[in-house]
Amino acid sequence: MKKIIGLFIMLGLVFVGCGKQAPTPGVTDTEIIIGNIQDLSGPMKELGAVLPSGSNVYFRYINEAGGVHGRKIKMLVEDHQYNPQKAVVAAKKLIEKDQVFCLYHVIGTSPCEALRPILAETGTPLIAPATQSGTMSDMTRPAGNLIFHTDTGYDKQMVILVDYILKDNANAKIGIIYQDDDYGENVLKGASEAEASQGISIQKEAYQRGATDFAGQVGNMIKGGATHVIIAGVVKEPIIVMKTAAAMGYSPKFFGTSPTMDHRVSLAAGPAGEGFISANFANLWNSDASSAVKYRELCAQYEVPKAYMGMYHFYGYITAKVLVEGLKRAGKNLTRERLINGLETLNKWDSGAFPPITYNSKDHAGTESVILVQVKDGVQTVITDWID
Amino acid sequence: MTELTIKNLHMQFSGVVALDDVSFNVDKGEIFSLIGPNGSGKSTLFNCINRFNDPQKGQIVFEGHNLLKMQPHQIMNAGIARTFQNIQNVPFMTILDNILLGAHHRIDNRSTIQRWLSRKQRQKEEAMGLEILDLLGIANYESKYMIGQPFGIQKLTEIARALVAKPKLILMDEPAAGMNDQETYEIAKIITEIRDDLGITVLVVEHDMSLVMSISDRICVLDSGNILAIGEPEEVKNHPDVIKAFLGDPADA
Amino acid sequence: MKGRYEDENLYWIPLLIGFVLLLPFLLQSATFSYKYYLFVLNMAGIYIILTVGLDLLSGYTGLISLGHGAFLAIGAYTSAILVDQAGISFFISLIISPLIAGLFGFVIGFPALRITGMYLGLTTMGFGFIVKRLIIAFREWTHGAGGLDVSSPVLFGYTIKSDWDNYYLIYTCVILAIFAGRRLAKSKIGRAFMAIRDSEQAAEASGINLAKYKMLAFFISGLFAGFAGVLFAHTSHFISTDHFDMLLSIYFIIMVLVGGAGSIYGAVLGTLFIVLLDNLYVPMIEDWIHSFMNTNAGDIQSLIFGLIMFLFIIFQPMGLYGMWLKLRIYWKIFPFNPRKRFT
Incomplete structure (x- = not known):
C-alpha cells in the first residue's frame, strides 16, 4: 500500500505544470508567442534551420522597431522529423503547454494536414503553412477557416507549367517525375486537371522520397519520348535527374515545381542544368523586388551567415511579413478571431515578393499565380511576369 | 504384447550410415534400454521415432500406427513422449508452466477459452502438473523460474514434462547424464516407478552401465548402426560381441 | 480460494485500474495543460495495445517483426474506409478491422515458417513497404498519399470527441x-x-504444431495491431502513409x-517509457537547456x-521489467547482500 501511495505522489509530481491560462493564449501586453514546427532532424532537415532563421530576421526587425502594437513577437520552434504524428504532438505541446497564439509556417503537407483536427478543436490559426500543396486551402476540410495559405498550389503550378509549354510548342510530349507522397499526390491532381483541359496525356513516373537514383525514371522518359519533363522534386532530385539525363545523352527541356526554385539547383547541376525553368511562387531573393532589397539589407545588418541566405531563407522572411501584416490589421486588442478577420481584409495586398495576396471568408488560398525562372549561364533569371 | 515395432530401419546422412537395417520389438510395460558407444546411432533411432529424422528405409509401427506417416507434433498425440539429452526447456517460464507444456494435447481449445475467466478451469489445468511434481518429489518448485535451477531439477522437470502428457511410451535420452551417484539412484527409482505405477513403457538410452543393468528388462546393444545383441541384462553382459565392442578384442591386447 | 500455484500477486491490479481511471482528474487538477499530457498518454495507450501484440510475436515466439507499423496502417485504413465510406458502425468496425489486419498477419506468417532472425526482420520490413504501396495504389478509397480524414467514433449513440473521451475509450481497450x-501468455498458447522460441524440438516433441502456432502468433499480433490501428484512426482523425513509416516499426x-522481451508488463512499461521519454521528458529537458543556452529545438x-x-541498454540489458524484478528481490531479501545476485 505504501508503495502505491508513493507511486501516486511520484506521478503527481511528474505532471505538475506551471503558469496560468491567459485570456487569449500567447498574448500579453508585451509579447506575442507563436509556434513553428519544422523538420530539424528528418528528411528535409536542410530546410529546418533556414526557414525559422529567415522568419526571425523579419521578426527582429519588427521587434527592434517596437513590435506590433507594442508587443514583441517570440517564435518557439519544435521538431517533427517530417512525421505527422510528431507534428501533432508538437502542436499539442505548443498549444496546450506553451500556450502559443497561433501556429505559423509549419513545414510539410502531411504534417500540416495532420494538424487540422487539433486546430479545429482549439481554434488555433495556422498562418502560411510551408507547403505549396493546394489541399491546404481547401475550405471544406476541418479547420479550413483557420488555415491561411500564402503559396500557389502544386496543382495550380502544374496547370500553369503545362499551359506554358503548350503555348510555345503545341506538339510537346510532356512527362512528369513526381515524389510518391502527399506532395506528388497534389502534383498528380494538377496533372490530371491539365490533361482534361488540354486534351493531352502526360507520362508520369514516380520516385520514392529520399531516392538518389533516377536512371529508371529517366530511362522511361526516353522510352516514352517526352520532349518536356517537369520535375516535381525538392532540391537534390532535379540536380540528379538532369545530370543523369545528360549522362544518358537525353536532352529534353526541363521544368520544375516551386520546391526546385533553390539557387543551389543551378549551382550543383552545372551545365546539365542550363535552361532549367522552375515555377516560383514568390519573387527571387536576389531580385529588385522591394522585399528582396530590404531583406538583403537586413541580412547584412544582422550578419546572417551567407550559407543561410537563399530562396528558402527569403521564404521564411516574407511569410513572416504576411503574419505581421495580419497582426497589425487585427488591432490593439488581439484575439485569434481578430487575427483571422484582419487577414481576411487583405485584398490584392502587395508583400513585395509574393504575387498580390487576397483573403476573404470563402477563400484562403491567397495567391494563384507564379513567375517562371530560368537558369541562364548558371544564373537564375526571371523570364515572365506573374502568370496564372 | 508388442507395442513398438522397428523393422529394417535404415538411415544415413549423406553417405554416413547411422542405422543399418535395425529391427527390434518393444513390449508393453517393458523397460527397454539402448546402449552402445558414441555415434552408434542411439539418438538417431530416437529422432527417427520422433520424426525429427527421416529414415530412408524401414518401418516404425506403434500400436498399429505407422509413425513414419506422421508429422513430428503428431507423435505426442499417438502416445509417445520424449526427454532430451541436452535439456530442452524454457528458462523464463515457471517450472509448472514448463511441465504443462507437455500437457499441450490434453488441453482442448474450449477450456483454453474458459480459463480466461474461470479460476477453477485454471486450477484444473495446474493440477495436472502439480500431480506430477508431487509424484517426482519436487513439490514447492512449481512457482520458481526455470532459469538458475540446479541441473537435477531441470532433468526432473524434463521427465515431468514427458509424464504429464500421459503417454503410453516414453523415450528417455540419457536421463542420468551428468548426475552424481545419489541422483542416478533417484532416477533409477523414478524410471521403475514410471513403469510399475503408471504402466508406461520406457525406452531409454543410457551410458551408465550400472543403471542400465539394474533397471532394464531387456537391452539392445548398438554399434555403428548395427545391432550387436538383444536380450536380458545377464545375457547381453556375457555376449562375446558386446565384450569385444566395449572392452576391445582380447586378441588385440 | 487461493490456489497453491500463484505466479503473481493480483491484489494491486484493481488499484492500478482505479489509478488509470482517476489519472485524468489528477492531471487536470495539477496542470492547466493537462490536455497535452492526456494526448501523449492516449498515444502511449494505442501503442501499448500494439506492443502487447508485438511482444507476443517477437518476445514470446521469437519471430522478429520490423513491419508492425503496417498492421497499424491496415487497421486504421480499413476502419476509416468501413466507417466513413461503407457506413458500418464504429463498434462493428472495431471487430472487423482487427480481423482483417490479423488475416494479413496470417499471410505474412507463411514466410516465417521457413526463415527466422534477421531475414524475417527484413521480410516483414518489406511487407511494410508493400502495404504502403497498396495504400497509395487504392487511391479511390484511401486518397493515395494525400491522407484521409476520419470521423469521430460513435459508441452507443455517444460521440467520442475530446482527449478526455479518447482517454477512457483507449484505456478501456488497453x-x-x-x-x-x-x-494468452499464461495459457497453452x-x-x-x-517453447517455439526456446526449443523447437521440445515444442514438437510436446505435440505443438510449429507451423500452426507460428501463423497463430502472427495472426494474434496482427489482431492487436489492427485494434490499435482502429483506435489510432478514429482518435487522431487524420491518417496518411507518412504516419506509418519504417521508423515507427523500429520504435x-x-x-x-x-x-x-517476453513479458506483457515489460511491453507496457517499455512503451510508456519510450513514448513519455520521446514526447514529454525530452522536450522538457530541452526546454530547460534552452533556458540558459540558445540552440535550435530538435538539434x-x-x-x-x-x-x-x-x-x-548498457546498464539495463534485461529491460524495465527485469529492473522491476531485481528491485522486488532487493526489497525481499534486503539485509542479505543482494548486490551479487544478478552479476
Missing part, C-alpha cells in the same frame, strides 16, 4: 488488451509460443526490447533521446 495478453521493436532532441537509450 486494460482489455493487457488482460487478454496476460491470459503462450506456453507453445515460448515498436525498441519499446518491446526496452521493456523486456538536441534526438541527441538526448539517443543518449538515454544508449545508457539504458
Whole structure:
C-alpha cells in the first residue's frame, strides 16, 4: 500500500505544470508567442534551420522597431522529423503547454494536414503553412477557416507549367517525375486537371522520397519520348535527374515545381542544368523586388551567415511579413478571431515578393499565380511576369 | 504384447550410415534400454521415432500406427513422449508452466477459452502438473523460474514434462547424464516407478552401465548402426560381441 | 480460494485500474495543460495495445517483426474506409478491422515458417513497404498519399470527441488488451509460443504444431495491431502513409526490447517509457537547456533521446521489467547482500 501511495505522489509530481491560462493564449501586453514546427532532424532537415532563421530576421526587425502594437513577437520552434504524428504532438505541446497564439509556417503537407483536427478543436490559426500543396486551402476540410495559405498550389503550378509549354510548342510530349507522397499526390491532381483541359496525356513516373537514383525514371522518359519533363522534386532530385539525363545523352527541356526554385539547383547541376525553368511562387531573393532589397539589407545588418541566405531563407522572411501584416490589421486588442478577420481584409495586398495576396471568408488560398525562372549561364533569371 | 515395432530401419546422412537395417520389438510395460558407444546411432533411432529424422528405409509401427506417416507434433498425440539429452526447456517460464507444456494435447481449445475467466478451469489445468511434481518429489518448485535451477531439477522437470502428457511410451535420452551417484539412484527409482505405477513403457538410452543393468528388462546393444545383441541384462553382459565392442578384442591386447 | 500455484500477486491490479481511471482528474487538477499530457498518454495507450501484440510475436515466439507499423496502417485504413465510406458502425468496425489486419498477419506468417532472425526482420520490413504501396495504389478509397480524414467514433449513440473521451475509450481497450495478453501468455498458447522460441524440438516433441502456432502468433499480433490501428484512426482523425513509416516499426521493436522481451508488463512499461521519454521528458529537458543556452529545438532532441537509450541498454540489458524484478528481490531479501545476485 505504501508503495502505491508513493507511486501516486511520484506521478503527481511528474505532471505538475506551471503558469496560468491567459485570456487569449500567447498574448500579453508585451509579447506575442507563436509556434513553428519544422523538420530539424528528418528528411528535409536542410530546410529546418533556414526557414525559422529567415522568419526571425523579419521578426527582429519588427521587434527592434517596437513590435506590433507594442508587443514583441517570440517564435518557439519544435521538431517533427517530417512525421505527422510528431507534428501533432508538437502542436499539442505548443498549444496546450506553451500556450502559443497561433501556429505559423509549419513545414510539410502531411504534417500540416495532420494538424487540422487539433486546430479545429482549439481554434488555433495556422498562418502560411510551408507547403505549396493546394489541399491546404481547401475550405471544406476541418479547420479550413483557420488555415491561411500564402503559396500557389502544386496543382495550380502544374496547370500553369503545362499551359506554358503548350503555348510555345503545341506538339510537346510532356512527362512528369513526381515524389510518391502527399506532395506528388497534389502534383498528380494538377496533372490530371491539365490533361482534361488540354486534351493531352502526360507520362508520369514516380520516385520514392529520399531516392538518389533516377536512371529508371529517366530511362522511361526516353522510352516514352517526352520532349518536356517537369520535375516535381525538392532540391537534390532535379540536380540528379538532369545530370543523369545528360549522362544518358537525353536532352529534353526541363521544368520544375516551386520546391526546385533553390539557387543551389543551378549551382550543383552545372551545365546539365542550363535552361532549367522552375515555377516560383514568390519573387527571387536576389531580385529588385522591394522585399528582396530590404531583406538583403537586413541580412547584412544582422550578419546572417551567407550559407543561410537563399530562396528558402527569403521564404521564411516574407511569410513572416504576411503574419505581421495580419497582426497589425487585427488591432490593439488581439484575439485569434481578430487575427483571422484582419487577414481576411487583405485584398490584392502587395508583400513585395509574393504575387498580390487576397483573403476573404470563402477563400484562403491567397495567391494563384507564379513567375517562371530560368537558369541562364548558371544564373537564375526571371523570364515572365506573374502568370496564372 | 508388442507395442513398438522397428523393422529394417535404415538411415544415413549423406553417405554416413547411422542405422543399418535395425529391427527390434518393444513390449508393453517393458523397460527397454539402448546402449552402445558414441555415434552408434542411439539418438538417431530416437529422432527417427520422433520424426525429427527421416529414415530412408524401414518401418516404425506403434500400436498399429505407422509413425513414419506422421508429422513430428503428431507423435505426442499417438502416445509417445520424449526427454532430451541436452535439456530442452524454457528458462523464463515457471517450472509448472514448463511441465504443462507437455500437457499441450490434453488441453482442448474450449477450456483454453474458459480459463480466461474461470479460476477453477485454471486450477484444473495446474493440477495436472502439480500431480506430477508431487509424484517426482519436487513439490514447492512449481512457482520458481526455470532459469538458475540446479541441473537435477531441470532433468526432473524434463521427465515431468514427458509424464504429464500421459503417454503410453516414453523415450528417455540419457536421463542420468551428468548426475552424481545419489541422483542416478533417484532416477533409477523414478524410471521403475514410471513403469510399475503408471504402466508406461520406457525406452531409454543410457551410458551408465550400472543403471542400465539394474533397471532394464531387456537391452539392445548398438554399434555403428548395427545391432550387436538383444536380450536380458545377464545375457547381453556375457555376449562375446558386446565384450569385444566395449572392452576391445582380447586378441588385440 | 487461493490456489497453491500463484505466479503473481493480483491484489494491486484493481488499484492500478482505479489509478488509470482517476489519472485524468489528477492531471487536470495539477496542470492547466493537462490536455497535452492526456494526448501523449492516449498515444502511449494505442501503442501499448500494439506492443502487447508485438511482444507476443517477437518476445514470446521469437519471430522478429520490423513491419508492425503496417498492421497499424491496415487497421486504421480499413476502419476509416468501413466507417466513413461503407457506413458500418464504429463498434462493428472495431471487430472487423482487427480481423482483417490479423488475416494479413496470417499471410505474412507463411514466410516465417521457413526463415527466422534477421531475414524475417527484413521480410516483414518489406511487407511494410508493400502495404504502403497498396495504400497509395487504392487511391479511390484511401486518397493515395494525400491522407484521409476520419470521423469521430460513435459508441452507443455517444460521440467520442475530446482527449478526455479518447482517454477512457483507449484505456478501456488497453486494460482489455493487457488482460487478454496476460491470459494468452499464461495459457497453452503462450506456453507453445515460448517453447517455439526456446526449443523447437521440445515444442514438437510436446505435440505443438510449429507451423500452426507460428501463423497463430502472427495472426494474434496482427489482431492487436489492427485494434490499435482502429483506435489510432478514429482518435487522431487524420491518417496518411507518412504516419506509418519504417521508423515507427523500429520504435515498436525498441519499446518491446526496452521493456523486456517476453513479458506483457515489460511491453507496457517499455512503451510508456519510450513514448513519455520521446514526447514529454525530452522536450522538457530541452526546454530547460534552452533556458540558459540558445540552440535550435530538435538539434538536441534526438541527441538526448539517443543518449538515454544508449545508457539504458548498457546498464539495463534485461529491460524495465527485469529492473522491476531485481528491485522486488532487493526489497525481499534486503539485509542479505543482494548486490551479487544478478552479476
